[in-house]
Amino acid sequence: MAFLLHAVMTVGIAFLFFDRLGMSCRREFFPYGLGILLLGVSTVMTDSGFLVVFNWTGIMLLFMAGMIRCFCGDEEWQFSAYLRAILVMGVKTVLYSFHIFHIKTWRKGSVEMMEKMGEESDQERKRKEKMSSVVTGIAIAALLLVVIFPLLASSDRVFAGIFEQIFRMPENLNISSVVGMVCMTLFGVLLIYGVFCAFASGGCRKKEREKKNYEAVTGITFTAILAAVYVLYCCVQIYVLFLKNEGGLPDGVTYASYAREGFWQLLFVGIINLILVISVVYAFQKNRILKIILTIICGCTFIMNVSAMYRMFMYVRVYHMTFLRILVLWFLILNMVMMMGVVIFVYKENFSLFRFVTATVSCGYILLSFLHPDYLAASYNIRTMEQMTAVDAVYMLDTSSYDAAPALAEINVGELDYSDGLYTERMVENIHWQYFRRAQQDMDRRSPREYNFSVWKASRLSPRDVDHEGGED
Numbered sequence: 001m002a003f004l005l006h007a008v009m010t011v012g013i014a015f016l017f018f019d020r021l022g023m024s025c026r027r028e029f030f031p032y033g034l035g036i037l038l039l040g041v042s043t044v045m046t047d048s049g050f051l052v053v054f055n056w057t058g059i060m061l062l063f064m065a066g067m068i069r070c071f072c073g074d075e076e077w078q079f080s081a082y083l084r085a086i087l088v089m090g091v092k093t094v095l096y097s098f099h100i101f102h103i104k105t106w107r108k109g110s111v112e113m114m115e116k117m118g119e120e121s122d123q124e125r126k127r128k129e130k131m132s133s134v135v136t137g138i139a140i141a142a143l144l145l146v147v148i149f150p151l152l153a154s155s156d157r158v159f160a161g162i163f164e165q166i167f168r169m170p171e172n173l174n175i176s177s178v179v180g181m182v183c184m185t186l187f188g189v190l191l192i193y194g195v196f197c198a199f200a201s202g203g204c205r206k207k208e209r210e211k212k213n214y215e216a217v218t219g220i221t222f223t224a225i226l227a228a229v230y231v232l233y234c235c236v237q238i239y240v241l242f243l244k245n246e247g248g249l250p251d252g253v254t255y256a257s258y259a260r261e262g263f264w265q266l267l268f269v270g271i272i273n274l275i276l277v278i279s280v281v282y283a284f285q286k287n288r289i290l291k292i293i294l295t296i297i298c299g300c301t302f303i304m305n306v307s308a309m310y311r312m313f314m315y316v317r318v319y320h321m322t323f324l325r326i327l328v329l330w331f332l333i334l335n336m337v338m339m340m341g342v343v344i345f346v347y348k349e350n351f352s353l354f355r356f357v358t359a360t361v362s363c364g365y366i367l368l369s370f371l372h373p374d375y376l377a378a379s380y381n382i383r384t385m386e387q388m389t390a391v392d393a394v395y396m397l398d399t400s401s402y403d404a405a406p407a408l409a410e411i412n413v414g415e416l417d418y419s420d421g422l423y424t425e426r427m428v429e430n431i432h433w434q435y436f437r438r439a440q441q442d443m444d445r446r447s448p449r450e451y452n453f454s455v456w457k458a459s460r461l462s463p464r465d466v467d468h469e470g471g472e473d
Helices: 002-020 026-045 049-071 079-101 103-117 122-155 157-167 175-200 216-242 255-259 263-283 288-319 323-347 353-371 373-384 390-399 402-408 425-445 453-460
Strands: none
Touching: 002 026, 002 049, 002 175, 026 049, 026 353, 026 453, 049 079, 049 175, 049 353, 079 175, 079 263, 079 353, 216 263, 216 288, 263 288, 263 323, 288 323, 323 353, 323 373, 353 373, 373 390, 373 402, 390 402, 390 425, 402 425, 402 453, 425 453
């Protein structure tokens, strides 16, 4: 829950800073702010450590991209210029975050901001002085009560009983939790302060587009060779893989084994092609033949991605679904969508490719985080396995986060295959029950700040009622 609150605070503080600086870019920042809030919601709803880490990373990248949009104008930069701006402003953010501790610098910045906003009226200044005096008085009283209140409470039971319920610390709330919350909040405030100082310093400015000095002939030469190899490879894919002509396979190689190999290699080739086409468009002079060749490379990349997806589905059919295999399929789909944008960019260079890629990756990842890959994998396996073995069930119970709990609760322990002798029905029953018991214990230990919907939902579920003499208490 604290993560979501921090996300809301981040967007809220951003809008407040825009207003204070007199910037009218609420509409421009809105899509980025919406993405930040959705990632905050996703974090509260998932128990996957992978998704939590990348949600935090996504929030930072969206925030930086939104700042670039607001402070650097609407002009389209080169793709590399956007990446360079994010890197440079990220470093400046870290440096400016420490400026808040320099009182002189802070006061100077405050004065400059006030000058930009215009002189305040005497009435407004007096009101702020009074508010400052009140806040100072509250702070002094709080410091004194830290010492005085425990003394009074220990001297009179009736007085202590009045405030007992108010000041009682929950069993699952400890000092380390409070310190962690304070540190995370302070870290977030410093980071946001550093971001605005970095961008307000004027370090993010539109740069002139670099001239393309490379002859198109060079680009045509090496891309034509690559395109020829890709076309041949795609013909093989169509003839052997898609049309299932087993006569084209080497001796001793079955169609099933052929189809289940090579998707990792194709995944990396797709990434290379995406970077290659963008780089060629920027680096070489405009040329109609070069555009046609790049289009062919993009078309071959689509076929390679479809081939990789087909191979992955063949692999999943035999070895079942996992979190990683869902990520691979997700990225292949994402890569095809981004390649569509690259094709448009080849013929229309003023197309905002960076924003298209940012929107594609953001929307795709947000969708993935809300779908919960752990749940998708477990649900798919349970529905499609003709005969689930005890090993399969135990593997899912041991490796899945609590996102998969609704699917794992449906496992029928009595119908599993125990023929390999590695597990008995009693052992699997105990493992199955302990999975949900741990969720209940985890939820009981959590404070409201650490509330997580996925853990809460898992704690409310339970497998089939059995006698758990060997289970945890």
